[in-house]
Amino acid sequence: QCCFPQSQAPAEEEDEGEEEETEELGQTETYAEYVPSKSKIGKHHPDLVVETSTLSSVPPPDITYSLSLPSSVADKGSLSALQLEAIIYACQQHEVLLPNGQRAGFLIGDGAGVGKGRTVAGIIFENYLKGRKKALWFSVSNDLKYDAERDLKDIEASHIPVHALNKIKYGDTATSEGVLFATYSALIGESQAGGQHRTRLKQILEWCRENFEGVIVFDECHKAKNASSTKMGKAVLDLQNKLPRARVVYASATGASEPKNMIYMSRLGIWGEGTPFRAFDEFLHAIEKRGVGAMEIVAMDMKVSGMYIARQLSFTGVTFRIEEIPLDEKYKAVYDKAAKLWAEALMVFQQAADCIGLESRKSLWGQFWSAHQRFFKYLCIAAKVRRLVELAREELARDKCIVIGLQSTGEARTREVLDENDGHLNCFVSAAEGVFLSLIQKHFPSNKRKREKGTGIKRKRKISLTPSPAPASCPAAAPQPLSFSAFCPCPHLMLFAALPGFDLPSCTSPSAPSSGGQQLWVFPPFSSLSFTALALTFPSTHVEKMKQDLLAKVKALGKELPLNTLDQLIDYFGGPENVAEMTGRKGRVVRRPDGSVVFESRAEQGLSIDHVNLKEKERFMQGEKLVAIISEASSSGISLQADRRVKNQKRRVHMTLELPWSADRAIQQFGRTHRSNQVSAPEYVFLISELAGERRFASIVAKRLESLGALTHGDRRATESRDLSKYNFENKYGAKALDKVLSTILNHTDSRVPVPRSYERGEDAFFRGKKISSSRVSAGWVGLRFGICTTSHLTHCALADCSITKFLNRILGLEVDKQNMLFQYFSDTFDYLIEKDKKEGKYDMGILGMEKEGKEVFLTPGHPQDGQVVFYKISVDRGLKWEEAYEKSLKLTGTYDGFYLSYKVRPWALPGQDPAPWGSLTVALGEAVGKRIPLSSRNLC
Numbered sequence: 001q002c003c004f005p006q007s008q009a010p011a012e013e014e015d016e017g018e019e020e021e022t023e024e025l026g027q028t029e030t031y032a033e034y035v036p037s038k039s040k041i042g043k044h045h046p047d048l049v050v051e052t053s054t055l056s057s058v059p060p061p062d063i064t065y066s067l068s069l070p071s072s073v074a075d076k077g078s079l080s081a082l083q084l085e086a087i088i089y090a091c092q093q094h095e096v097l098l099p100n101g102q103r104a105g106f107l108i109g110d111g112a113g114v115g116k117g118r119t120v121a122g123i124i125f126e127n128y129l130k131g132r133k134k135a136l137w138f139s140v141s142n143d144l145k146y147d148a149e150r151d152l153k154d155i156e157a158s159h160i161p162v163h164a165l166n167k168i169k170y171g172d173t174a175t176s177e178g179v180l181f182a183t184y185s186a187l188i189g190e191s192q193a194g195g196q197h198r199t200r201l202k203q204i205l206e207w208c209r210e211n212f213e214g215v216i217v218f219d220e221c222h223k224a225k226n227a228s229s230t231k232m233g234k235a236v237l238d239l240q241n242k243l244p245r246a247r248v249v250y251a252s253a254t255g256a257s258e259p260k261n262m263i264y265m266s267r268l269g270i271w272g273e274g275t276p277f278r279a280f281d282e283f284l285h286a287i288e289k290r291g292v293g294a295m296e297i298v299a300m301d302m303k304v305s306g307m308y309i310a311r312q313l314s315f316t317g318v319t320f321r322i323e324e325i326p327l328d329e330k331y332k333a334v335y336d337k338a339a340k341l342w343a344e345a346l347m348v349f350q351q352a353a354d355c356i357g358l359e360s361r362k363s364l365w366g367q368f369w370s371a372h373q374r375f376f377k378y379l380c381i382a383a384k385v386r387r388l389v390e391l392a393r394e395e396l397a398r399d400k401c402i403v404i405g406l407q408s409t410g411e412a413r414t415r416e417v418l419d420e421n422d423g424h425l426n427c428f429v430s431a432a433e434g435v436f437l438s439l440i441q442k443h444f445p446s447n448k449r450k451r452e453k454g455t456g457i458k459r460k461r462k463i464s465l466t467p468s469p470a471p472a473s474c475p476a477a478a479p480q481p482l483s484f485s486a487f488c489p490c491p492h493l494m495l496f497a498a499l500p501g502f503d504l505p506s507c508t509s510p511s512a513p514s515s516g517g518q519q520l521w522v523f524p525p526f527s528s529l530s531f532t533a534l535a536l537t538f539p540s541t542h543v544e545k546m547k548q549d550l551l552a553k554v555k556a557l558g559k560e561l562p563l564n565t566l567d568q569l570i571d572y573f574g575g576p577e578n579v580a581e582m583t584g585r586k587g588r589v590v591r592r593p594d595g596s597v598v599f600e601s602r603a604e605q606g607l608s609i610d611h612v613n614l615k616e617k618e619r620f621m622q623g624e625k626l627v628a629i630i631s632e633a634s635s636s637g638i639s640l641q642a643d644r645r646v647k648n649q650k651r652r653v654h655m656t657l658e659l660p661w662s663a664d665r666a667i668q669q670f671g672r673t674h675r676s677n678q679v680s681a682p683e684y685v686f687l688i689s690e691l692a693g694e695r696r697f698a699s700i701v702a703k704r705l706e707s708l709g710a711l712t713h714g715d716r717r718a719t720e721s722r723d724l725s726k727y728n729f730e731n732k733y734g735a736k737a738l739d740k741v742l743s744t745i746l747n748h749t750d751s752r753v754p755v756p757r758s759y760e761r762g763e764d765a766f767f768r769g770k771k772i773s774s775s776r777v778s779a780g781w782v783g784l785r786f787g788i789c790t791t792s793h794l795t796h797c798a799l800a801d802c803s804i805t806k807f808l809n810r811i812l813g814l815e816v817d818k819q820n821m822l823f824q825y826f827s828d829t830f831d832y833l834i835e836k837d838k839k840e841g842k843y844d845m846g847i848l849g850m851e852k853e854g855k856e857v858f859l860t861p862g863h864p865q866d867g868q869v870v871f872y873k874i875s876v877d878r879g880l881k882w883e884e885a886y887e888k889s890l891k892l893t894g895t896y897d898g899f900y901l902s903y904k905v906r907p908w909a910l911p912g913q914d915p916a917p918w919g920s921l922t923v924a925l926g927e928a929v930g931k932r933i934p935l936s937s938r939n940l941c
Contacts, residue, residue, distance in 0.1 A: 032050060032051055032052075032053050032056040033048065033049075033050055033314075034049045034050050034051040034056070034082065034311045035081075036081050036082055036084075036085040037059060037060065038059075038060060038062060038063050038085075039063060039081065039084060039085040039088055041067075041074050041081065041084055042074045042077075042079060042080055042081035042082075042083070042084040042085075043074070043075075043077040043080060043081060044080065044081060045080040045081065045082050045083070045114075045115075045676065046077075046080070046676055046677045047313055047314070047676050047677065047678065048313070048314035048316060049082060049114060049311045049312065049313060049314065050311065050312060050313075050314045051310065051311050051312075052310075054296050054299070054300060055299060055300060055303055055310060057300070058300045058303055058304050059304070060089065060303060060304070060306060060309070061089075061092075061304065061305070061306040063088055063089075063092065064092060065088050065089075065091050065092035065095070067084070067087065067088060067091075067126060068126055068129040068130060069084075069087075069122065069125060069126055069129065069155075070156060072156065073122075073155055073156055078118075078154055078155045078156065079118060079119075079122050079155055080115070082114075082311060083115055083118055083119045083122060084122070085309070086108055086110070086119045086309050087119060087122040087123050087126060089106065089306055089309060090106040090108070090123050090249055091123065091126055091127075091247075092306060093105070093106045093306050093307050094106065094247040098267070098269045098272070098273075098274070099269075099272070099273045099274025099275070100272055100273040100274070101244060102240075102241075102244040102245075102266075102267060103213075103244065103245050103246065103247060103248070103267070104267055104268075104269055104307065105247075105248035105249065105250060105265070105266075105267025105268055105307070106248070106249050106250070106307055106308070107249075107250045107251075107265065107268060107302070107307060107308045107309075108120070108249065108250065108251040108252075108309060108310075109252070109253065109308060109309065109310030110251075110253065110309070110310060110311050110312065111253045111310075111311065111312025111313060111671065112253045112312075112313075112670070112671020112672070112674065112675065113312075113313050113639075113641065113671050113674055113675030113676050114311055114312060114313060114676060115676050116219070116251045116252075116253075117147055117148070117151040117219075118151050118154060118155060119251070120137070120151070120217050120219060120249060120251055121148070121151035121152045121154075121155055121157065122155055123215055123217070123247075123249055124137070124152070124157075124160065124179060124215050124217070125152070125155060125157040125160065127214060127215050127247065128157070128160055132213055132214040132215070132247075133176075133177035133178070133214070134177055134178070134180070134207070134208065134212070134214045135178075135179045135180070135214050135215040135216070135217070136179075136180050136182070136204065136208070136214070136215070136216045136217065136246075137162075137179050137180070137181045137182070137217045137219060138182055138183065138184055138187070138216075138217065138218050138219060138221075138236075139181070139182075139183060139184075139219040139220055140183060140184065140219075140220045140223050141183060142164060142166055142181075142183055143611075143613065143614060144181075144219070145162060145164050145181045146614070148162055148179065148181055149162050152179075160178055160179060161177070161178035161179070162178060162179045162181050163178055163179065163180050163181065164181050164182075165180055165181065165182035165183075165186050165200065165203075165204075166182070166183070166186060168203075170191040170193060170198045170200070170203060171198055171203065172203075180204065180207060182200070182204070184223050184232050184236070185232065186200050187200060187201055187204075187232060187235040187236065187239070188200070188201070188231045188232055188235050201235055201238065201239065204239070205239075205242055205243070208243060208246075211245060212243045212245065212246050213245045213246065213247065214246060214247065215246070215247045215248075215249060216239070216240070216243065216246045216247065216248050216249070217249045217251060218236065218248070218249070218250050218251065218252075218264075219251050219252070220251070220252050221250045221251060221252045221264070221265075222252045222261065233263070233264055236264045237263075237264055237266060240264075240266055240267060241266075248267045250265055250267075250268075253312070253671060259283070259284050259287045259288060259295060259298075260284055260288075262280075263280050263284075266280075268302065268307050268308075269307070270283060270298070270302070271283040293844065313674060313675070313676065316681065317680065317681030318674060318681040318682060318683070318684065319683045319684065321683075321684070321685055321686070322685075322686045322687075322688055323387070323391065323685055323686065323687045323688070324688055324689070324690055325383060325384050325387045325687060325688070325689045325690065326690055327383055327689060327690055327691070327816065331383055332816045332817075334557075334560045334561065335379060335691075335815070335816050336815040336816060337557055337560070338375070338376075338379065338432075338557060338561070339813055339814055339815045339816075340815070341553055341554065341557055342372060342375070342436075342813050343813070344550075344553075345368075345436075345440075345550060346368070348546050348549075348550050349364070349368060349444065349445060351546065352444060352445040352446070352543050352546055352547070353445040355445075355542065355543050356445055356446065356447050356540070356543060358445050364443060364445060367439060367442075367443040368439065368443070369809065369810070371435050371436065371438070371439035371443075372809075372810070372812070372813055373809050373812065374435045375432050375435045375436055376812035376813060377408075377658075377812070378410070378431050378432040378435065378562070378565070379432055379561075379562065380689055380691055380812070381406075381565050381657060381658050382432070382562030382563075382565055382568075383562075383689040383691065384657055384687045384688075384689055385562075385565055385568055385569060385572070385657070387687065388404070388569075388655055388657055388687055389569070389572045389573070391655065391685065392404070392573075392627065392653075392655065395653045396626060396627075399650060400650050400651045400652070400653050400683075401620075401623075401626040401627070401628075401648060401650045401651070401652060401653070402626065402627045402628070402652075402653050402655065403628045403629075403630060403640055403652055403653070403654045403655070403672065403673050403682075404569065404627070404628070404629045404630070404655050404656075404657055405630055405631075405654065405655065405656040405657060405658065406565070406566060406583070406629060406630070406631045406657055406658045407631060407632055407658045408431075408631070408632075408658070409566050409583050409584065409585045409631055410429070410431030410434070410564045410565065410566060410567075411584075411585040411586070411587070412434070413429055413430070413431045413433075413434025413435070413438075413564070414429045414431075414564065414567075414587070414588075414589060414599070416434060416438065417429050417434070418599060423599075424599075425589060425597070425598065425599040426596065426597055426598070427597050428563040428564055428567050428568065428571075428589050428597060429563065429564050429567075429589065430558055430561045430562065430563050430564065431564050431565070432561045432562065433554065433555075433557070433558035433561045436554045436557075436558075437551065437554055437555070437558075440547060440550055440551055440554065441551070444547045444550075445543070446540065446543055446544070446547070447540045447543070564589065565657070565658075566581075566583070566585075566588070566629065567588060567589045567590075569629060569657075570588065570590070570629070571590070571591050573627050575590060575591065576588070576590060577625075578625060578626075578627060579625060579627045579628070579629060580616040580617065580619050580620035580625040580627065580628040580629070581602070581616055581628075581629050582613045582616050582617060582628060582629065582630045582631070582638060583613075583629065583630070583631035583632075584631060584632065585602065586601060586602060586603070586609055587599055587600060587601045587602055588600065588602060613638070616628075617638055617640065620640065620648065621640070621643065621646040621647070621648050622646065622647045622648060623647045623648035623650075626648075626650070628640060630672060638672055639672065639675050640652065640672045640673050641672075641673050641674060641675040641677075641678040641682070642678045642679045642680050642682075643675075643677055643678060643679075644677050644678070644679055645677070649679045649680075651680045651682065651683065652673040652680075652682040652683070653682065653683045653685065654670065654672075654673045654674075654682050654683065654684050654685070655685045655687060656670075656684070656685065656686050656687065657687055670684065690820070691812070691816065691819065691820075733830055733833050733834050733837075734804040734830060735803070735804050736833050737826055737829040737830035737832075737833055738803075738804050738807050738826065740753075740829050740833070741822075741825060741826050741829050752832065753825070753828050753829045753832050754828075755825060807826075811823060885899070
């Protein structure tokens with residue numbers, strides 16, 4: 001048995017015992033040591049390999065296939081026992097024909113580092129020996145062709161040639177046999193050369209010829225996900241349909257992170273003709289409707305059927321920890337300035353769109369909120385750089401080496417500054433500033449943009465401009481006030497806001513001023529004016545002035561914003577000569593010995609940019625550089641573990657400065673440093689700042705890890721560490737908590753969740769202050785920011801249009817203290833709802849293992865027949881030990897605290913606490929099951 005290391009963080013004081021009990025139940029026997037159960041050939045794998053307890057509870061099918069591989073491959077250990085087992089089951093499954101006439105496929109779900117590459121090479125070699133001399137191998141990068149050649153060489157198959165598709169001209173099918181290696185993006189390649197339209201897909205089909213029965217490998221096949229909506233995914237499905245007899249192998253540690261991403265795995269035979277599900281959509285609906293438990297059962301069924309195998313390296317020796325980073329006052333001040341400027345930008349964008357009469361705004365707000373998210377993401381990352389460097393230097397002093405994980409490089413902004421300065425650059429660039437400036441320069445509403453968009457788009461919501469007659473006491477020449485019903489589409493009143501540079505009649509009384517000094521004017525509704533009249537009232541020069549003013553403010557803020565994280569890190573560690581950079585960018589900003597800053601290409605003399613990452617990896621593995629920075633570009637296929645075969649065998653400390661956007665990417669990055677044949681297991685450090693909004697990214701990873709563990713490895717607990725799980729808010733409890741928080745704040749409804757303890761100004765002040773804050777993040781519905789709706793309408797808008805995703809994204813844009821308080825209240829509500837469901841027995845903990853305290857065997861004489869029937873009867877003891885009950889009784893101090901006897905159904909003793917007589921009581925259960933049964937006090941005598 002092997003389990004994830006547990007968090008060392010102190011538990012919450014309240015309900016500590018109860019929480020610990022529940023967590024323990026959820027973690028029971030997460031892993032079991034893996035040994036091939038029916039395949040007996042080959043040597044042990046060089047490292048301990050495990051399988052989830054859920055998958056280990058079901059056996060694979062019997063073996064009927066005989067291998068043709070040379071015996072020396074097994075005897076020398078070139079392929080380990082578990083790799084040979086996967087090859088056998090894959091080849092065995094390839095002999096099955098599905099009801100639709102296509103050949104069945106096989107999914108290798110082995111975790112990163114187990115050796116999928118050699119397993120795939122073994123399948124190709126086996127088929128080569130059977131006379132099937134052609135094979136297709138698809139992966140994510142052309143660089144991995146060298147790894148494919150290495151894997152074939154390692155298993156004594158160096159005579160099988162590997163041809164890179166990107167080096168072959170369109171229309172050329174000269175290569176007669178071997179492996180055709182291509183990337184997924186190459187599948188959709190097209191050419192118009194010679195006036196003839198050709199595609200790579202057609203070229204591949206011509207090379208394979210009709211009745212192709214060779215191997216097609218979809219390596220790192222999670223890259224082909226979302227097949228129904230992407231050109232690449234459709235090409236993957238098309239290739240499989242046009243080569244029905246091909247032997248398909250899907251290989252990826254993250255191949256089925258969510259059921260919807262299985263659409264391209266058409267050869268598994270789970271849906272389609274002759275299966276319970278006629279189409280993929282039916283399968284998807286059935287699984288998603290039943291939640292994570294159903295996903296676990298799918299994985300078990302796939303293993304029993306012989307179409308799936310999933311093992312992973314043991315996490316023995318691996319340590320996980322989350323490093324929460326406090327923010328200094330200077331950084332908080334900059335962050336707060338940025339949050340206020342974004343709030344102002346939101347208002348200015350809305351006003352500019354109204355001024356020019358922009359009809360379709362979906363694209364505008366899509367760009368705005370996307371830039372908003374990226375901007376604050378860069379700020380979140382920058383807050384951690386200094387602490388990361390401190391931690392890294394401490395680990396280097398302990399004779400370890402560092403791997404830093406990033407997702408984005410900020411190269412786009414650097415390129416923009418280079419273009420602006422004719423290719424010259426004398427300072428480090430701020431990626432955050434670049435995002436903000438680019439948004440305003442490219443997407444600020446203007447008459448020019450409106451003309452480019454065209455006028456054929458139908459409006460979803462009409463913005464009416466309503467003149468109002470001036471009261472008798474008003475000067476006749478006073479400007480007419482302007483009505484924006486987009487701010488508050490209420491039928492019984494119109495709300496007016498004074499735009500910058502325009503004065504409303506001084507004789508008219510405004511309503512109470514809103515936040516930010518906006519004056520709101522209430523008038524009876526009148527007839528609408530056209531958008532043309534609106535544009536004439538506000539000439540384009542005024543809109544341009546608004547744009548230039550906003551640009552000036554962003555540039556002023558830019559002087560205080562943090563610089564590009566990647567360039568900063570390299571600079572802190574002493575420059576490129578000390579850091580192995582494995583990213584997708586082509587150039588970087590570096591500091592020279594004299595202190596000057598220049599932009600330089602990453603390409604080296606005699607080395608193309610395509611091979612720089614491979615060279616940098618070699619320098620790191622040889623110990624020439626002890627700090628490596630990896631990004632998306634290098635998170636597939638590159639091995640950075642403390643390999644026994646390389647010079648640099650120091651322990652790896654893998655620091656994740658930027659949590660990836662999805663668990664697909666996270667697993668790939670974490671697997672770079674935890675692989676087979678390593679001297680020592682890595683340490684993982686997740687750096688998360690105290691900014692509440694940044695937990696958004698941890699939330700995404702935690703959600704995907706939970707789902708990934710459930711389907712890819714058959715057990716949701718497999719890729720779940722307690723540290724990250726507490727940040728998972730993207731589930732039904734997150735949605736319920738958000739709904740409860742918004743209705744409590746906006747409606748002033750009673751809540752059982754108290755305001756955060758750190759808030760000292762009282763409950764009324766908390767809800768009053770959070771009303772505006774929650775409005776700013778609730779839906780991007782602009783009017784809410786200024787509080788210009790009636791409470792009932794505001795609540796309706798916020799609740800109807802706010803999702804947990806939007807809330808967690810937009811909370812980034814609040815000032816530090818506000819977002820932390822609002823997030824804390826949301827988090828407390830989230831915890832309360834989960835605890836409530838646990839007590840009522842409604843919490844879904846998936847498939848749980850039951851610890852046995854005793855076993856009795858009864859032998860009954862039977863009559864021998866052809867078949868065998870085995871009957872298991874499990875007795876579950878849900879009682880509470882006397883000693884534990886006595887300990888609980890000592891802690892009960894309330895008026896109604898104590899044990900209650902139930903005279904209904906069966907005599908149970910129930911522990912209850914205030915206000916037990918009027919609410920519900922729970923049955924105290926033993927640790928074996930972990931379920932609580934709700935009993936209303938009405939059932940008690």
